[in-house]
Amino acid sequence: MTGSSGPASMGRAPGFVGATLAVTRKELRVYFLSPMAYVFLASFLFLGGLFFYLGVALTGEASLRATMSNLAVALIFCLPLVTMRSFAEEQKAGTLELLMTAPVPLGALILGKWLAVLALCGVLVGATGVYAGILALYGDPDPGVLLTSYLGLVVCCAAFSAAGLFTSTLTRDQMVAGVGAILLLLPFWLSSTVSSYLPAWAAPVLDWVSFLEHLRSFARGVIDTGDLAWFLGFTGVFLFLTWRSIESRRWR
Amino acid sequence: MIEARGLTKRFGSIVAVQGVDLSVGARGIVGFLGPNGAGKTTTMRMLTGFLPMNEGSAVVCGFDVFEDPLAVKARVGYLPETPPLYPELSVGEYLTFTAEIRGVPRAVRLARVGDAMERVGLRGFERRLLGSLSKGYRQRVGLAQAIVHDPPLLILDEPTSGLDPAQLVGVRALVKELAADRVVVLSTHILQEVDALCDRVVIIHRGRIVGDGTVTALADAAGAGAWTELVLASADNDAAGRLAGLPEITSVEALASDGARKRYRLRGGPGHAVAVSALAAARGWPIEALVPHRASLEEVFLALVGSES
Structure with missing residues (x-):
């Protein structure tokens, strides 16, 4: 029975990279054909413009330090708009069955979806390049600091989208997945705010949990390997949980 | 094409499929017949590698579903009960995507998509959005995605459910045509459909196979003969x-x-x-x-x- 007859075109798996990119292309196509991507971009850029103006006008310094941490917080609320549909909708529409019965490794499926969210974030981060342009036009910003600030924003996108993908695997309901992602991300923002009210021993732990603390070095123009590792670890953990979640759903 | 032994699937305390043995050769149309909830879909999902079995094993197209799922998936065309469509995409975009994830080489992709559309009667529908199609045409697109990689085995879950009589006749004729050079396994709860289409009937009831053979052979075995x-x-x-x-x-x-x-x-x-x-x-x-x-x-x-x- 091995090697059943058939034309040369059949019986191949697309390969990991090919499958990943096919999924990414499909995701991006669906994003830009549905209103969600535009709602995400518009809401984020509105907030971004506001934060940029306030940040520069209030501090009077030609840097994106304040803007970036505010934008990162805005991502907590905007990025779930994009990630909430990714697995929830596939489960609801039954298209997950298509993807899971095609010769696509689960890792390629998850990576493909994550890369699509990241590409959308790339459009967004690219659009905020206007701020850097304005700073360069009217002030004298440090280009190195600008670059690391942007890198900080990118690693935030990577981490938050992984968390968003994870909550999207837990339910067939997009809204639940979206709100779930926000609720999941909130502690990683608020923990440093809470830390000042808690006993001294707890403060460093809570600070460590907060992404804002890890974003500081990027805003200062430093790439701290510990902080970078925090974001990459966060991303890795949630991509892994996404994988585990889908695997375990098959058994139920 | 299919060698399944003792397939068993439990959902919690519910046994959906219990000890299903199935052997399917290299040609013909095999019908899974049974009332709703009999375990037809679950069996098909195990054969396609969508659901893992709790017990038993299945070799499909020469590969073990559990050991080598990607090899099996590359050789099977599958149409779930609801065609798995993305309403935002056009027919052409969708079929190109399904060809990509099924590993159809770039050089022949366009030709394969065109051929699949031709075979299911979707010529000229390339730019139509999937969300705007009628139920019968959605079903055709579903069939097209299942054959776009020219699989030797086609598994169709209730391919005619919810179609009007004209569409039903069309889809049945299409299935018959597709079976000319491949094996088709389809499920249905409509008896006439099995009569009209299938060379062999596998009757599933409460997760078990209660009958397997041609309609005539089954009739004799059941004591309900001519x-x-x-x-x-x-x-x-x-x-x-x-x-x-x-x-x-x-x-x-x-x-x-x-x-x-x-x-x-x-x-x-x-x-x-x-x-x-x-x-x-x-x-x-x-x-x-x-x-x-x-x-x-x-x-x-x-x-x-x-x-x-």
Whole structure:
């Protein structure tokens, strides 16, 4: 029975990279054909413009330090708009069955979806390049600091989208997945705010949990390997949980 | 094409499929028949590698579903009960995507997509959005994605459910055509569909296979085999006894008679109709009708399912 007859075109798996990119292309196509991507971009850029103006006008310094941490917080609320549909909708529409019965490794499926969210974030981060342009036009910003600030924003996108993908695997309901992602991300923002009210021993732990603390070095123009590792670890953990979640759903 | 042994699937405490053995050769249409909730979909999902089995094993297209799922998936075309479509995409975009994830090489992708559309009657629909298609055309797109990589095995879960009569005829004809050069396994709860399409029927009830074979073989096994209706315009009173005395006849059952006319339900081996007409001629009974009846699938199904419960 091995090697059943058939034309040369059949019986191949697309390969990991090919499958990943096919999924990414499909995701991006669906994003830009549905209103969600535009709602995400518009809401984020509105907030971004506001934060940029306030940040520069209030501090009077030609840097994106304040803007970036505010934008990162805005991502907590905007990025779930994009990630909430990714697995929830596939489960609801039954298209997950298509993807899971095609010769696509689960890792390629998850990576493909994550890369699509990241590409959308790339459009967004690219659009905020206007701020850097304005700073360069009217002030004298440090280009190195600008670059690391942007890198900080990118690693935030990577981490938050992984968390968003994870909550999207837990339910067939997009809204639940979206709100779930926000609720999941909130502690990683608020923990440093809470830390000042808690006993001294707890403060460093809570600070460590907060992404804002890890974003500081990027805003200062430093790439701290510990902080970078925090974001990459966060991303890795949630991509892994996404994988585990889908695997375990098959058994139920 | 399929060698499954002892397939079992449990959802919590519910046993959806229990000890299903199935062997499917290299040609033909096999129908999974059973009421809703019998375990047809679950069995198909295990064969396609969508659901892992709790027990048992399945070798599909020469590869073990559990050990080598990607190799199996590359060789199977699958249409779930609801066509898995993205309403935002156009027919062409969607089929190109499904060809990509099925590993159709770039060089032949366009040709394969065009060929699949041609075969299911979607020519000229390339730019139509999937969300705007009628149910029958969605089903066609679903079939097109299942054959875009030209798989030797096609698994179709209720391919005609929810279609209107015209679409139904179209899809059935299409399935028959697709089966010319591949194996098709389809599920249905419509008996006539199996009768019209399938070379072989596998009857599933409460997660178990209760019958497997051709409709005729199943009928014999279920004791609901073919019978002959005999109507005599007039006959002697001992006609039933004389009929039963024929060596070719195994059973005689008198049916309601009106006046002199007598009706019988006869069962017997080959040539029994000839023997009956010879007897009637010899006795001077005018035969009004001698009609062979094939057991309907309904009778077979009820006999099998009835014996199970």
